[in-house]
Amino acid sequence: METTVWTFDLSVPFAEWAAIYDSDDVVKMHAEAGIKSLFRGVSKDNPSKVCAVHQAPVGAAQKLFEDNKEMIRGAGHIIESTVIHAYSEQ
Template identity: 50%
Template sequence: MVETHVLTFTISKPFDEWVKTYDASQPLQKMAGITSLFRGVSKDDPTKVCAVMKAESGVMEAFIADNADLIASSGHVLESTVAQVFLEGA
């Protein structure tokens, strides 16, 4: 089942630096079966980011676990992540 993941988190680097790593990881995400729909920075807080992606159940969690070092190197503060998962209504 395809899930939509809405992740909000804090970054320890400027958004411009974080987004370079995120965008460079797109081929890796695609190979894992993840489709990136949106990534942006808070209008009110330059340390808050939102990323929205679609993936089959379990894929996102495995990707984050397998790529934690890369994700952390981007400035993403992993322990600050709030993940919400949504299913398309029938």
């Protein structure tokens, strides 16, 4: 298992993006890939900057991201701004 910390910018208001992220379809997609969402929030200093934290089998979150970039972009996630840090318990 690994924990991934994602930061990225939005092209839509946070509430609009969060409604999609929290939707039944996305929750189901995460569950099917073995991804548990631990946190998602907006920067206190920048309303366009998001942090999302996932726990999943190694590489699962990144694979879901790579396989679904156009859908993710459609939710307001600016793909090019994405920074991912992955951590493991060893």
